[in-house]
Structure formats: structure tokens, C-alpha cells
Amino acid sequence: MKKKEVPKVADKIELVKKYIKKGLKLARACRLLQIARSSCYPKKKVKHCKNKPTAKVGRPIPGYSYSINNCIIDDSVIETILHETCEEYPFYGYKKITKILRKKHGLRINAKKVYRLVKKLGLLLPYVKHLKQGxxxxxxxxxxxxxxxxxxxxxxxxxxxxxxxxxxxxxxxxxxxxxxxxxxxxxxxxxxxxxxxxxxxxxxxxxxxxxxxxxxxxxxxxxxxxxxxxxxxxxxxxxxxxxxxxxxxxxxxxxxxxxxxxxxxxxxxxxxxxxxxxxxxxxxxxxxxxxxxxxxxxxxxxxxx
The missing domain is CATH 3.30.420.10 (Ribonuclease H-like superfamily/Ribonuclease H)
Incomplete structure (x- = not known):
């Protein structure tokens, strides 16, 4: 005896379309033919641009910060200040450096940005795991x-x-x-x-x-x-x-x-x-x-x- 040929998914989708035209609901038709409803919807084609690299998630880096007087301070100036501060306090981590930038230099800057800049400049202290006491x-x-x-x-x-x-x-x-x-x-x-x-x-x-x-x-x-x-x-x-x-x-x-x-x-x-x-x-x-x-x-x- 010859085995019955199992209809392909594409053939089943065509049958679903015929059933829908006759008044049958999509969910009912898919259940009868044992296929997922998602396979009956058109797929969006993803366009890949060869010249343009894939963009990272998140907002772009502004390249500046503000002072307490709302003056714009360019990142190049902040990097210079960071070099001087890290030379003066070589034992401070980026969180304490952030506090120094706020107190001494009047910068409105968060710790995440300081972390990014000191890492870029090679001034980031190595992470030391806290050992449990006792x-x-x-x-x-x-x-x-x-x-x-x-x-x-x-x-x-x-x-x-x-x-x-x-x-x-x-x-x-x-x-x-x-x-x-x-x-x-x-x-x-x-x-x-x-x-x-x-x-x-x-x-x-x-x-x-x-x-x-x-x-x-x-x-x-x-x-x-x-x-x-x-x-x-x-x-x-x-x-x-x-x-x-x-x-x-x-x-x-x-x-x-x-x-x-x-x-x-x-x-x-x-x-x-x-x-x-x-x-x-x-x-x-x-x-x-x-x-x-x-x-x-x-x-x-x-x-x-």
C-alpha cells in the first residue's frame, strides 16, 4: 500500500484561505488543518543595509555635560579634569571620583558617565571582590x-x-x-x-x-x-x-x-x-x-x- 502524502504547510495555508472565503473563521480553519495561525499572516521582510552598521539600543552619547550654572562642558574638558583628579586621588573608584567632580568642579554628571570615561581613558581601578568576614x-x-x-x-x-x-x-x-x-x-x-x-x-x-x-x-x-x-x-x-x-x-x-x-x-x-x-x-x-x-x-x- 502506498502511504498517504502529508500536505505541506504551504498547501494547508491555501486551503485555509479557501475556507475563510467560504465564511469559516481563521482560528477554526487552522485548528482543523493543525497549523499555527501565525503561519497564515504575511511576514515582514527585514532590510539589511550593507554600508550602515547595526545601531546599538539606547540614546546616542551627547558628548557634553552641564555645570551647576547650566554651562555646557565638553567631554574633552571633562577628560582632562578626570586625568588631574585621578592623579590626585589614585586610590578612589569611579563613584568617589563622581563626588569630587560634583563638589570641586561643579559638574552635573552621574556615575555611569564617569565610569564610561575613566574606562575609556584607562583610569578605571581593577574590581576587588569583597571577601566575607567571619x-x-x-x-x-x-x-x-x-x-x-x-x-x-x-x-x-x-x-x-x-x-x-x-x-x-x-x-x-x-x-x-x-x-x-x-x-x-x-x-x-x-x-x-x-x-x-x-x-x-x-x-x-x-x-x-x-x-x-x-x-x-x-x-x-x-x-x-x-x-x-x-x-x-x-x-x-x-x-x-x-x-x-x-x-x-x-x-x-x-x-x-x-x-x-x-x-x-x-x-x-x-x-x-x-x-x-x-x-x-x-x-x-x-x-x-x-x-x-x-x-x-x-x-x-x-x-x-
């Missing part, structure tokens, strides 16, 4: 309080769109929340304030291990310097390994489940009060199965007897 976290057997603390940041969004940033510190042995900072930001300074307050309130001066994730607040030079001068051994968990920070992650899960989910937080002030009350309840009253069904503060009092 030590890599390892499995530890915790036998006493104030031996290992874990720190992390949680974001809570209020109904009015405001964000509430929680920087919390938990003691792994007692499960007590030993430090917290509730702010509208989540900076290194906020993290340092939380740690500093926790050290004072718990009278900790030595032999403390502080574990964190790889957030920019904790990998900064400023945070590591603070840990060194306060005799804190700061260690970082491996990337994508939140189980190394399980206790503070567990606290934030409880906070979400038992506090935030039960309250409609209207704004930052409302959220501050509710979260602060929950933290007091957590430390004083909330029982833990791992603490023989005692609250963190009750467990501390019993262990001190």
Missing part, C-alpha cells in the same frame, strides 16, 4: 547559656505598606531571645545595636560564639571589627544552609504563626507594640518541649538552683 560555622555541642547565640533579620510588612525590620538574637541553650532591635531599616548599625544591648543586658564579656547568615549586615568589615574588639567569635553559616541557624529561624516561624498571623498590623508603631509584647510572652510564659515544657526564663531560674 569564620565558617561548624556543628557544636552547647552545654551552657551564653555560649552560642544566633542572629537573624525578619521583615514584616504592615497594612499601610511600612516595613518593620526585626534583628533578633537567640541563646541556643536556653532558647531565650537575648537581644532584639525593631526598626524601619535593616542596616549594620541596627545589628550592632542589637548585639551591644544583648551583651550588656546579659553581662557577657567573653567566650561567646555568634552565628549569622551571609547577609550584608553581618559580612561587613564594621560588624567583624565590632566582634573582634568585644571578644566575640563570629561564624557564618554555609550558603543555602538555614538549618545551621535553626533556632533563630524557628523563633521567627513561631513569631509569624503565633503573633503576626493573628494580628492585622496597621503601621510601624502598632507592629512594634504587638511584637514587643509577644517577645515578652515568649521569654516569660511560652513553654518549650525541648526545655521540659518550661519557658526560657523559667528554665534559666531552674538551672541556676
Amino acid at each position: 569564620h565558617l560555622a561548624v556543628a557544636r555541642k552547647v552545654t551552657s547559656m551564653n555560649q552560642l547565640w544566633q542572629i537573624d533579620i525578619k521583615y514584616v510588612k504592615a497594612m499601610n505598606g511600612q516595613f518593620i525590620m526585626l534583628t533578633d538574637i537567640i541563646d541556643v541553650y536556653t532558647r531565650k531571645l537575648v537581644g532584639r532591635e525593631i526598626t524601619k531599616t535593616a542596616t549594620t548599625n541596627d545589628a550592632l545595636t542589637a548585639v551591644e544591648r544583648a551583651l550588656k543586658e546579659n553581662n557577657v564579656t567573653k567566650n561567646l560564639i555568634l552565628r549569622s547568615d551571609n547577609g550584608p549586615q553581618f559580612t561587613s568589615v564594621k560588624f567583624e571589627h565590632f566582634c573582634k574588639i568585644n571578644n566575640i567569635y563570629h561564624e557564618l553559616i554555609p550558603t543555602n544552609s538555614p538549618n545551621y541557624n535553626a533556632h533563630i529561624e524557628s523563633f521567627h516561624a513561631l513569631l509569624e504563626k503565633e503573633c503576626i498571623a493573628w494580628n492585622e498590623i496597621k503601621n510601624f508603631t502598632h507592629g512594634y507594640i504587638i511584637i514587643d509584647d509577644y517577645i515578652k510572652f515568649y521569654n516569660e510564659e511560652r513553654i518549650h518541649g525541648s526545655l521540659s515544657y518550661m519557658s526560657p526564663n523559667e528554665f534559666i531560674r531552674k538551672s541556676m538552683i
